[in-house]
Amino acid sequence: MTTLDVRQHGQPYDAPPSGPLWSRYKHAHHYRSAEEEFDAVKLGMWLFLATEVLLFAGLFCAYAVFRMLYPQAFYNGSHYLDWKWGGFNTVILLISSYTMAMSIRNCQRGEFRRMRLNLAFTIFCGALFVLIKLVFEYTPKWSGYFFVLDPALHHYADSGKTALFGLFHYVDGYGGKRPGMWFNYAFASDPYEPLWWGVYYSATSIHALHVLIGMTLIGRVLLRSFKGHYGPSHYTAVEISGLYWHLVDLIWIFLFPLLYLIH
Amino acid sequence: MTTLDPSKAAGLHGAAGHEHHGSYLERKGSFWVTVWDWATTVDHKKLGVMYMTAVLTLFFLGGLAALAVRTELFQPTRIAQVEVKNSDGTVSKATKITGQLFAAPDATSVDKGNQIYNRLFTLHGAIMVFMVIVPGIPASLGNFFLPIMLGAKDVAFPRLNLLSWYIYLTGSIFGVISIIMGGVDTGWTFYTPYSTTTDASYFRVVAMILAAFILGFSSILTGLNFVVTVHKLRAPGMGWFDMPLFVWSTYSTAIIQVLATPVIGITLLLLVFERVFRVGIFDPALGGDPVLFQHFFWFYSHPVVYVMILPAMGIISEIIAVHSHKAIFGYRAMAYATLGIAAVSFLVWGHHLFASEGELVAMVFSALTFLVAIPTAVKVFNWVATLYKGSISLTTPMLYALSFLFLFSIGGLTGLPLGTLATDLHLHDSYFVVAHFHYVMMGGTIIAFVGGLHHWWPKMFGRMYNELWGKVGCILVFIGFNTTFFIQFILGTQGMPRRYASYVSEFTLMHQISTVGSYILLVGFLVHLFNFLHSLVLGPKAPPNPWGGLTLEWETDSPPSEHNFDHEPIVKHGPYDYDRVVPPHWDPKDYPLPAGAAARHH
Numbered sequence: 001m002t003t004l005d006v007r008q009h010g011q012p013y014d015a016p017p018s019g020p021l022w023s024r025y026k027h028a029h030h031y032r033s034a035e036e037e038f039d040a041v042k043l044g045m046w047l048f049l050a051t052e053v054l055l056f057a058g059l060f061c062a063y064a065v066f067r068m069l070y071p072q073a074f075y076n077g078s079h080y081l082d083w084k085w086g087g088f089n090t091v092i093l094l095i096s097s098y099t100m101a102m103s104i105r106n107c108q109r110g111e112f113r114r115m116r117l118n119l120a121f122t123i124f125c126g127a128l129f130v131l132i133k134l135v136f137e138y139t140p141k142w143s144g145y146f147f148v149l150d151p152a153l154h155h156y157a158d159s160g161k162t163a164l165f166g167l168f169h170y171v172d173g174y175g176g177k178r179p180g181m182w183f184n185y186a187f188a189s190d191p192y193e194p195l196w197w198g199v200y201y202s203a204t205s206i207h208a209l210h211v212l213i214g215m216t217l218i219g220r221v222l223l224r225s226f227k228g229h230y231g232p233s234h235y236t237a238v239e240i241s242g243l244y245w246h247l248v249d250l251i252w253i254f255l256f257p258l259l260y261l262i263h
Numbered sequence: 264m265t266t267l268d269p270s271k272a273a274g275l276h277g278a279a280g281h282e283h284h285g286s287y288l289e290r291k292g293s294f295w296v297t298v299w300d301w302a303t304t305v306d307h308k309k310l311g312v313m314y315m316t317a318v319l320t321l322f323f324l325g326g327l328a329a330l331a332v333r334t335e336l337f338q339p340t341r342i343a344q345v346e347v348k349n350s351d352g353t354v355s356k357a358t359k360i361t362g363q364l365f366a367a368p369d370a371t372s373v374d375k376g377n378q379i380y381n382r383l384f385t386l387h388g389a390i391m392v393f394m395v396i397v398p399g400i401p402a403s404l405g406n407f408f409l410p411i412m413l414g415a416k417d418v419a420f421p422r423l424n425l426l427s428w429y430i431y432l433t434g435s436i437f438g439v440i441s442i443i444m445g446g447v448d449t450g451w452t453f454y455t456p457y458s459t460t461t462d463a464s465y466f467r468v469v470a471m472i473l474a475a476f477i478l479g480f481s482s483i484l485t486g487l488n489f490v491v492t493v494h495k496l497r498a499p500g501m502g503w504f505d506m507p508l509f510v511w512s513t514y515s516t517a518i519i520q521v522l523a524t525p526v527i528g529i530t531l532l533l534l535v536f537e538r539v540f541r542v543g544i545f546d547p548a549l550g551g552d553p554v555l556f557q558h559f560f561w562f563y564s565h566p567v568v569y570v571m572i573l574p575a576m577g578i579i580s581e582i583i584a585v586h587s588h589k590a591i592f593g594y595r596a597m598a599y600a601t602l603g604i605a606a607v608s609f610l611v612w613g614h615h616l617f618a619s620e621g622e623l624v625a626m627v628f629s630a631l632t633f634l635v636a637i638p639t640a641v642k643v644f645n646w647v648a649t650l651y652k653g654s655i656s657l658t659t660p661m662l663y664a665l666s667f668l669f670l671f672s673i674g675g676l677t678g679l680p681l682g683t684l685a686t687d688l689h690l691h692d693s694y695f696v697v698a699h700f701h702y703v704m705m706g707g708t709i710i711a712f713v714g715g716l717h718h719w720w721p722k723m724f725g726r727m728y729n730e731l732w733g734k735v736g737c738i739l740v741f742i743g744f745n746t747t748f749f750i751q752f753i754l755g756t757q758g759m760p761r762r763y764a765s766y767v768s769e770f771t772l773m774h775q776i777s778t779v780g781s782y783i784l785l786v787g788f789l790v791h792l793f794n795f796l797h798s799l800v801l802g803p804k805a806p807p808n809p810w811g812g813l814t815l816e817w818e819t820d821s822p823p824s825e826h827n828f829d830h831e832p833i834v835k836h837g838p839y840d841y842d843r844v845v846p847p848h849w850d851p852k853d854y855p856l857p858a859g860a861a862a863r864h865h
Binding site: 028029030031036039040041043044047048050051052054055056057058059061062065066069070179180181182191192194195197198199201202206 | 416488496529540543549
């Protein structure tokens with residue numbers, strides 16, 4: 001039985017006075033041991049992940065209801081999505097999940113250089129995911145402008161109109177697949193098509209926001225790792241940031257087939 | 264004392280010769296230093312007190328809106344063509360409006376006054392539900408007492424707790440901004456198409472929806488914090504079934520908060536998308552499905568009814584056991600009933616949609632709804648059985664607990680005709696529903712909250728309130744409440760629909776009785792307010808255990824020291840073992856001990 005004394009308050013790092021930060025980490029004053037703190041934080045994160053799943057459950061439910069109500073609109077709308085970009089992004093996120101898991105393992109084994117490399121690569125994958133989403137998926141649908149390196153551009157008749165120093169090429173009769181009030185009915189294949197785009201943009205943008213939050217969390221871990229905050233005996237933040245990242249990955253794995261593969 | 268490490272027990276209450284730790288209320292320096300200390304505190308007690316202040320302020324604001332609504336209903340609105348004599352002797356016809364509180368004196372149309380009425384009842388509902396009743400007990404009394412009752416120094420994530428407080432504040436500010444800009448007239452449920460079409464300046468609606476969305480995050484984080492705290496920070500010796508029932512109920516509440524709130528989160532977010540970007544999700548004009556909104560909304564909002572009532576039930580369990588000085592009857596049944604209510608709460612949302620869903624679905628939801636009656640009845644019977652042969656101290660908290668039993672039973676039993684399909688179609692959207700949920704939400708939750716405030720006030724602030732004025736306030740609230748709402752059951756069965764600014768002349772007297780009752784309620788609450796404020800300045804110092812409770816909070820100082828306990832307590836008895844344990848700081852002049860405990864004392 002440990003008797004806690006209030007005098008320990010405010011000194012999670014109390015002994016020994018030398019060595020890297022992680023080796024000096026004891027625990028927050030209201031816990032009895034580092035293990036207890038670690039377990040508590042992990043339980044908290046799992047509960048939070050449960051709330052995230054429920055949050056997206058609402059979107060999945062809306063998807064199911066509107067798919068049932070307007071199957072034709074969903075059929076037509078989903079044809080505008082390119083499974084290749086979706087698939088590529090899926091692969092990127094899967095790889096990033098692997099590097100994230102590896103960084104935790106590296107931290108546990110004290111391989112700090114590899115840990116930082118893995119963390120940095122995970123963030124890079126997240127950034128790549130968002131970039132692809134923006135440049136190759138949102139932009140053409142929103143405006144009709146395709147990125148010049150987009151392979152899909154060659155399937156369409158290039159109107160010759162360009163933007164941003166020729167980096168983007170305009171395709172006639174393609175854009176206007178925007179959410180809500182910006183939807184362009186001139187190109188609509190079905191009167192209820194905007195509902196499909198409403199679900200698509202809501203789900204993917206909320207997911208992309210989660211990717212950005214995950215990148216921020218991992219970025220914080222990366223920065224703090226340079227100061228020696230994490231090591232074999234104290235890697236709580238690395239672990240729970242990893243848990244969050246896996247959730248972001250997992251939700252995409254459900255979104256991808258529902259949006260891109262089912263027609 | 265028996266729950267403590269015997270070698271350290273003497274030091275717990277700041278006895279001479281032992282290092283004494285200051286009360287959490289002690290000032291840290293100059294005024295601004297103290298303000299900064301409170302604004303950045305991670306101490307669950309200070310956060311609890313701040314939540315309490317905010318919740319009570321908003322309760323006052325929401326109450327004022329309710330009084331305005333009741334005042335408007337004192338007279339039915341009437342439009343009459345009257346003859347007006349002009350200065351030159353001719354007679355002309357003019358429209359005269361009577362019975363409208365908010366109309367301009369020369370108004371020729373009732374529209375403006377009705378719009379203001381719509382905004383006021385929406386304001387009342389939104390404030391009371393999202394900012395008062397839902398966070399009320401868990402965030403204030405829960406934050407303050409959950410860790411102490413577990414023997415912990417703080418909640419599992421103190422900084423997250425501070426974050427939830429600021430999120431709550433941000434959400435409330437959004438709500439207040441919406442009110443200042445002119446208010447919302449959608450009703451607190453934000454049903455589409457009200458929320459997507461009414462009120463040309465949609466920003467106000469969006470601000471109020473965002474307020475509820477942000478408050479939801481605060482609720483999730485607080486709930487998450489409590490679940491982990493209960494799992495990980497129980498004092499040595501405290502098993503699951505050694506936890507006080509208030510902890511059980513706060514724990515069950517927290518689970519509901521964590522699992523139900525995200526759904527309203529996405530719903531409100533989609534509603535904002537719909538309102539701002541015109542994305543069709545719920546608005547039928549855009550191809551959306553308004554019934555989907557109702558399902559989403561009640562999937563959260565029905566479990567949340569139990570977020571409102573479960574902590575109240577926990578408080579009542581504490582008050583009844585402590586002030587009858589008797590073990591709670593059927594402790595385990597109580598704990599399981601609490602969890603049972605939480606579980607069933609997720610299965611009954613469809614009973615809010617009897618009028619808009621299919622017949623078979625309605626029958627299934629109706630049947631599931633009656634399941635709630637079982638654990639609830641277990642609780643009510645157990646409370647009554649606890650009172651039986653107890654040595655009851657008729658203090659203000661106990662009076663409140665007795666009011667709760669009375670009012671909550673009426674509220675619960677009037678739920679039965681609403682859960683029955685055939686009778687519900689008659690009573691749907693009538694004053695019967697209004698009276699029913701006020702009996703449960705106010706007669707249940709608010710009554711228990713005020714009772715709990717009296718019960719724990721000496722512990723929180725180290726001062727005793729005036730018992731006489733407490734009782735006077737309680738009796739006024741009880742009378743005022745019943746006068747206001749009992750008559751509404753009758754109004755409802757006779758056909759008075761809810762949310763209307765006017766009514767047929769036959770209802771005038773009943774509406775007037777109800778309005779007078781609401782003023783009595785106001786007086787009762789003002790008595791409590793002045794009693795509390797008075798006690799903070801002039802109240803006598805409170806002993807550590809004024810009521811003779813056995814749970815851990817009664818072993819600490821009043822008010823508790825900054826870290827709750829000087830040494831971590833070790834639990835050696837159950838929370839309600841009055842028959843064999845002498846309460847800490849017990850004094851023979853307080854009340855006689857039961858035989859088992861008395862034998863130990865000598």
